[in-house]
Amino acid sequence: MSPSAVTSSSIKRVIIMGHSGFIGSNLSKFFNNHVRGVEVIGRSLPDFDLTQESDVFSLASLCDQQTAIVMCSAIKRQLGDTLDAFSQNVQMVSNLCRLLEKYPVKRLIYFSSAAVYGEDIHNTNITETTPVHPTSYYGGAKYTSEFLLRKQFSKLPESSLVCLRPATIYGPGDSGSAYSPSGFIRSALNQDTITLWGDGTELREFLFIEDVVKLVDQLTFNEYDGVLNLVSGKSYSFRDILNLISQCLDLELTINSRTRTKAKVDNCFDNSHLQDIFTSFQFTSLKEGIKQTINYQKNLN
Template sequence: MKMRIFVTGGAGFIGRHLVKALIKQNHEITIYDNFSNSSKENLKKFPFNKSKVITGDIRNLDDVSKNSIDNDIVIHLAAKISVNESIQNPQETFETNVDGTENVLKACHVNKIKKIFALSSAAVYGNNILNHVSIESENIHPISPYGKSKQKMEEKIINFSKNYDFDSKIFRLFNVYGEGQSPEYAGVISKFVECSKKKLPLTIFGDGKQTRDFVAIEDVVNLFVKVISLDSKKNGEIYNVASGKYTSILELANLIKKLSNKELEIKFEKKRIGEIDHSTASIKKAKEELDYEPKIELSQGIRKFLI
């Protein structure tokens, strides 16, 4: 069924991939972005007969409300996403991720939009030990201002959804990778691949034993496309979105060396403040309730970068 979808942060890395997929499904898309983490240049190839782009900031309630009128769904991606930036300027991170989210929710209420999907982060879980699998129902202990802002964002959505009977789903993304990540906000895979192409050293912050759960952007997008058409109503339900497998950063570096077939140096530098040690998700809930099934193996996903 054709729907009108308002996408905050729709010009960012995840947003662009998602919007393209939604346009292919014949939905009408409004991209709402302040272009702080993205560029209008990246949207030049979009079919504007099926989408429109509005420059705006979720910290401005009147602007969000005015521009989200006459939509069926809101997909809320807009956020400050850098852990390091959140440590340097926690106020701006909270203003965007928490206060901005509250504005989006108020706009939904005013405009009678009863369905919202929002992105949260694995950063809400905080530090874990090796082999610990994060489950949505466990207590969370974020260690960075970014993680704490996402925790508060989730609380806003859950409370608002229950008070105003919103159909809302929150997706805790783990380490998403794929084509088109900006150099400033790229994940470790994109950075390693870029270094590989230039034959530069692969720099690891810490001892390399820290682990991450990497998930391909295509698997994330496929889940969103699927849940949009689902008829199951949830009031603030949370789902992990990941591969369900962990890889150490040192293993990742060696895998990229192997796939690139280059003799690359691996350098170690001091661990960065606010970064978690281990991160692996249970994706059982998303599999059972949303029919989520990640299909792209890590080596397969990385090969796309190296071509």
């Protein structure tokens, strides 16, 4: 379906859970700077803990049919892909479902993950109908959370749910994985040795944070309901990324190639569904995204 912006009277409040994190902080900044007539509220640790039901229910007075929630909070894989992390991620969404059962909102956008398809599975044509096959606690928790939310929203006919499955997101403010565009840029600027597994030719999707923010903004105020892979439809190798960083910095990178510990697999996406929804959306090129991330990181240094 095409985006259908709701009227100004439909969504009056947006609650961003995890507003101090990489994605949430960029969303908060965008909504505060560019969206008029909407109250923007952020909740994050340590002041707000989604694993505590009492904290979640403190939002009850803010939840109504003029409210949208964007759920970015999660225990990231970088902190350990463990059973405890799985339990906490599911607990957050379980508590949210309990809140929404009594105090429904108009719309919820949930940041799931492309990890639901399996990180170590070769697939060069992933779509929203590709069977899920999570191979990590993180991916399993994300898909379990999707199930819980779908179950809850099936009982809320006046409310809508969007489950986003993004590829790897990078850009200014990203302090996450070292094995990503942002991590490679940090290492390059610090003149650290970059570890590359195998020949670095496996294909992955990388999505610039500004594109994510713009798409979430549009999704918050339109009528789409369901699962959506947040992807550009273009895949690159880790070697491609390193070459672009080297070009942008005019610097020869120090790379240490190590033997793969896992089989080489490619992950590529067909983003036809997203293009059907956002027919004119233009994604930031990988080169431009890397340039902007480098400039941001240089200013920090």
